[in-house]
Structures are given as C-alpha cells and as structure tokens.
Amino acid sequence: MSLKSIRLLICFVAINLSQMQAEDSVGVGVEPSAGVEILFDGTREMLDEKWTYWDGPRFSSSLPIKWKIVDDPVDDGTVLQTDDPVAAGGKYGTADVVTKEKYRDFRLHIEFLIMKPGGNSGVYLQNRYEIQVLDGDKTKHGMGAVINETESPYDAYNGVGKWNSYDIIFRAARFKDDNRVGKAMVTMYFNGKKVHVNQQITQVWGGANSGIDGGNDGGRGITDVLGGLKLQCEGHDVRYRNIWIKKLELEEANTDLTLPIQAD
Secondary structure, X not given: OOHHHHHHHHHHHHHXXXXXXXXXXXXXXXXXXXXXXXXXXXXXXHHHHHEEEOOOOOOOOOOOOOOEEEEOOOOOOEEEEOOOHHHOOOOOOXXXXXXXXXXXXXXXXXXXXXXXXXXXEEEEEOOOEEEEEEOOOOOXXXXXXXXXXXXXXXXXXXXXXXXXXXXXXXEOOEEEOOEEXXXXXXXXXXXXXXXXXXXXXXXXXXXXXXXXXXXXXXXXXXOOOOEOOEEOOOOOXXXXXXXXXXXXXXXXXXXXXXXXXXXX
C-alpha cells in the first residue's frame, strides 16, 4: 500500500470514528456523561429544586409549579407533563418554566414526547432563542426549527406518541461595549441526526411574551444578560424527560464540536 493510500485510510478511519462517537453520545435514551448537570430526573424534588416559572409580562400562574409528574407513556419511570390550566387555549407565556440557573455557552440534551397531533411546546435557549416543538408543522416555524431562522428538519421527527431528542451545542451572543459583535450560534442533532450546523440566530421571535429581550426593538435588541433553559407551556400535552446540560467556554465562533465533549 502506498503512503498516499495509508494517509487516506487514516483520514477515513478518523472521520468515521468521530461520527461514531457523536452517534453514541446523542439521541433518545442517551445517558448523562460525566461532569454534566442533571436538570430533570423524573422527580418532583428536582423540578422544585432547579426550576421555577418565568415571571414574564403574561405570567398568570403561581408557585409551586403546576406542571405534573406522570408515568412515562412508553418506558418505565416518570416524566414531566406541560399541564397548567392557565395556558389552556394556547396562551403562551402564562406558565412557562425556566431553570433557576442561567447559562452562557453549553451542551444540552433533552427528550420530548407529543401525546396528540398538533401538540405544541418549545425549548428556549437562554430563555431567548426557541427550538420549536410543534407536531405537523414543516415550515420555518415548525418542528426542530431554530424558529423562523431555519427550515424544519421534519424528516428526523419520530412522530406523535414517541420520544424524540435534541442534542444542542450553543454559543451565546458576544458583546463589546454593550454592542453585539457576534450572534448566538447553535449546532443541533435531532434524534441523532445532525440538522443544524453553526446556525447563527439573529433575534428573539414571538414578542415580549416569548422570552428575554423579546420586547426590545422587536426582538432585535439582544442584551448581554444570561438566561436559563425554558420550556414552553401552550395548553398542549407534551412530556419531557432526561434533561441535562454541561457548561462550556466557547472562545471561537464554532459549535460544530466533536461529541462527546469530555468533562473538565
């Protein structure tokens, strides 16, 4: 075998090994790796310890959190149900829950299950940028989209009544002298399939009721304020489980990292 052939073989093996590592560390049922923070383990105790309501302009509920801990409809264990009466009829912003801890750059794993057709929720990074959870919508406002910024990767969706996963590497917007000099950026795997790569996020969509900075200059007035992980309640039966996060420090504007990211 020639030296050139050997080099090509080494490159091929390295690329495939990297891909296998990523596939082994993303997707439904992936176990938390060392050094991550568990945000939800299926218990009421952890829900109350690490989460609270987002006290936004439309907030209408009250503590303790009214979302329910229910049996997993597919597997053993218990999960979180987006059930708060004040959100009935799709009144978003009335009963969203957010982590008490706030984050800048991070790697996130979260699993969700939509119980009925048309089920709607959302995963908000920094309580700003929504990754859509919406059955039946294949548009830029639809399932798996960085909302209104990308097309929906709907072909990766497992469907109603089945567990789905988002594995996300997020880099927050960067600022100098209070001016944004670098937009937020995300790379995401949807059910183990890489669907967004170094996708820049330009603004907060959905108005003031959506999240931090939504009411600033039509959602374009992003500030250098940290936010938590938020889950949206819109009066639909959506379940969540296996939520964990790892803080990162991403100096370079790159979120397309080799997984798994090793613990510090």
